[in-house]
Amino acid sequence: xxxxxxxxxxxxxxxxRQVTLACHQTWNxxxxxxxxxxxxxxxxxxxxxxxxxxxxxGEVSDGYSVSRSNTEDLPLTLESAASSQTSVxxxxxxxxxxxxxxxxxxxxxxxVL
Amino acid sequence: GQQVMQIPQYQHVQEGEDFTTYCNSSTTLxxxxxxxxxxxxxxxxxxxxxxxxxxxxxKRLTFQxxxxxxxxxxxxxxxxxxxVGTYFCAPVYGGSQGNLIFGKGTKLxxxx
Numbered sequence: 267x268x269x270x271x272x273x274x275x276x277x278x279x280x281x282x283r284q285v286t287l288a289c290h291q292t293w294n295x296x297x298x299x300x301x302x303x304x305x306x307x308x309x310x311x312x313x314x315x316x317x318x319x320x321x322x323x324g325e326v327s328d329g330y331s332v333s334r335s336n337t338e339d340l341p342l343t344l345e346s347a348a349s350s351q352t353s354v355x356x357x358x359x360x361x362x363x364x365x366x367x368x369x370x371x372x373x374x375x376x377x378v379l
Numbered sequence: 380g381q382q383v384m385q386i387p388q389y390q391h392v393q394e395g396e397d398f399t400t401y402c403n404s405s406t407t408l409x410x411x412x413x414x415x416x417x418x419x420x421x422x423x424x425x426x427x428x429x430x431x432x433x434x435x436x437x438k439r440l441t442f443q444x445x446x447x448x449x450x451x452x453x454x455x456x457x458x459x460x461x462x463v464g465t466y467f468c469a470p471v472y473g474g475s476q477g478n479l480i481f482g483k484g485t486k487l488x489x490x491x
Contacts, residue, residue, distance in 0.1 A: 307483065308481050309481040309484075311478060311479075311480070324478070325480075356422070358422075368414075368422075368479060369424070371421060373421050
């Protein structure tokens with residue numbers, strides 16, 4: 267069965283370190299998204315991609331970067347982790363089209379000390 | 380920018396009571412999606428509304444899309460403990476290419 271996975275599921279790191287969160291989907295979806303979820307803020311879009319070699323900034327992109335070298339993966343990198351980036355991160359994917367639903371991964375809980 | 384307001388932020392109900400959450404946009408929507416997130420889980424798609432005035436039902440859940448396509452609601456009849464979670468609306472605006480702007484969600488707790 268097709269799925270979307272994230273790794274690691276939990277991560278503790280220190281301020282200033284570079285961290286990469288992995289997202290892998292086997293739906294063969296063109297669109298992939300990264301969100302962060304914090305209490306009181308709902309889901310906020312960090313970066314998104316409509317296909318290989320395409321990346322776009324979302325609402326809260328500062329301090330984050332992504333790259334899309336193939337259809338299946340969209341890793342999210344925190345260049346220099348900050349305590350404000352402690353959050354739960356969700357990856358999602360969808361097919362091309364305005365009305366297609368998003369399928370979410372299980373999430374990664376990141377703590378920056 | 381395009382914003383959506385979802386109310387209430389929290390709702391505590393006794394099991395068996397009804398529950399409604401509202402999603403309001405200042406601009407006309409192309410369509411709207413609804414997602415549910417169980418505690419400790421990830422958002423899961425529930426439904427999509429496209430037509431003006433559309434009403435869709437899923438068992439005890441009723442979804443409505445306003446005539447002007449600026450607001451939507453989710454109503455749960457006779458809540459059960461399995462309904463616990465956060466319900467998000469995700470409006471889709473004309474011209475967007477697939478990225479969604481989620482509402483802040485309504486967190487529902489149900490007391491048995």
